[in-house]
Amino acid sequence: MQNIVDSIYHEMRTRTDRGKVANYIPQLACVDPSQFALTVVTQEGEVFSAGCAQTLFSIQSISKVFTLTMALGKLGDALWARVGREPSGDPFNSIVQLEHEGGIPRNPFINAGAIAVADAIMGHNEPKETLAEILNFVRFVANDDSISIDEKVAQSEMMTGSRNASLAHFMASFERLENPVDKVLGTYFHHCSISMTTEQLARAGMFLVSNGTNHCTGMRVVPEHRARRINSLMLMCGHYDGSGEFAYRVGLPGKSGVGGGILAIAPGKASIAVWSPGLDKIGNSKLGTEALEMLVQETGWSIFGH
Ligand code: GLN
Numbered sequence: 001m002q003n004i005v006d007s008i009y010h011e012m013r014t015r016t017d018r019g020k021v022a023n024y025i026p027q028l029a030c031v032d033p034s035q036f037a038l039t040v041v042t043q044e045g046e047v048f049s050a051g052c053a054q055t056l057f058s059i060q061s062i063s064k065v066f067t068l069t070m071a072l073g074k075l076g077d078a079l080w081a082r083v084g085r086e087p088s089g090d091p092f093n094s095i096v097q098l099e100h101e102g103g104i105p106r107n108p109f110i111n112a113g114a115i116a117v118a119d120a121i122m123g124h125n126e127p128k129e130t131l132a133e134i135l136n137f138v139r140f141v142a143n144d145d146s147i148s149i150d151e152k153v154a155q156s157e158m159m160t161g162s163r164n165a166s167l168a169h170f171m172a173s174f175e176r177l178e179n180p181v182d183k184v185l186g187t188y189f190h191h192c193s194i195s196m197t198t199e200q201l202a203r204a205g206m207f208l209v210s211n212g213t214n215h216c217t218g219m220r221v222v223p224e225h226r227a228r229r230i231n232s233l234m235l236m237c238g239h240y241d242g243s244g245e246f247a248y249r250v251g252l253p254g255k256s257g258v259g260g261g262i263l264a265i266a267p268g269k270a271s272i273a274v275w276s277p278g279l280d281k282i283g284n285s286k287l288g289t290e291a292l293e294m295l296v297q298e299t300g301w302s303i304f305g306h
Pocket residue numbers: 059060061062092093111157164189192256257258259283
């Protein structure tokens with residue numbers, strides 16, 4: 001496996017078109033686009049990395065996998081009264097469909113959906129308590145207590161978050177949020193600003209590889225049926241309006257973030273985290289996708305076969 005990971009890394013270094021770093025969040029715009037990291041953690045817990053796998057990056061929307069998992073733990077199927085589970089076919093920050101569907105977002109991974117999920121997790125607690133809970137959960141699934149929030153990124157998002165604010169206000173106008181908009185947004189921006197390395201992120205995905213149990217720690221995180229459903233949501237919605245293309249090219253449940261990270265799950269085989277800050281037009285990591293495409297070609301790990 002190490003030779004496959006190394007060969008992907010060397011191949012990616014030769015690629016000249018690396019996509020464009022997200023610039024609508026100023027703090028992300030100053031990340032060096034030449035960085036690349038790939039980590040594969042097998043079901044048995046073996047770790048294979050290449051590139052800067054110890055460098056922290058902003059996980060952004062990948063955090064939505066963890067908040068969705070928490071919300072399902074708290075609310076169970078009642079969550080589906082607040083957010084749908086269909087692919088949207090629209091950009092991650094789109095508002096159009098909210099009007100047609102009474103302020104209920106199409107799925108938990110588009111921004112509106114993740115804002116609704118953050119509201120659901122809050123109950124009636126303060127953002128600070130909720131964020132401590134989210135961070136605790138991420139540390140638990142990754143088995144790493146050093147994981148934290150990059151406050152500079154959170155502030156940067158807050159300053160430039162007009163689009164997310166409009167999504168939240170629009171949902172609030174349909175009385176879809178239980179907490180004040182500013183508190184829900186504060187929670188959302190902060191969980192998007194969690195920093196992780198590819199090694200930490202790949203470990204954090206382990207529970208989705210083995211039917212809800214992290215084989216490295218022996219801890220059950222979610223029941224089997226829930227792991228299966230989270231994986232299916234990742235496959236159908238994890239790359240926004242690029243989800244079909246990702247399923248076609250990679251064929252794994254995956255979740256991207258505008259920080260350039262992707263978490264991909266090969267059920268029964270491995271958890272994979274890749275990071276390259278340059279994005280394609282849709283906002284998914286360009287080289288990250290290319291690297292995963294190469295990995296499934298080499299390993300035959302696509303859920304659809306070779
Ligand atoms: N925090 C980002 C936003 O709200 C997350 C978007 C993403 O990673 N696709 O715009």
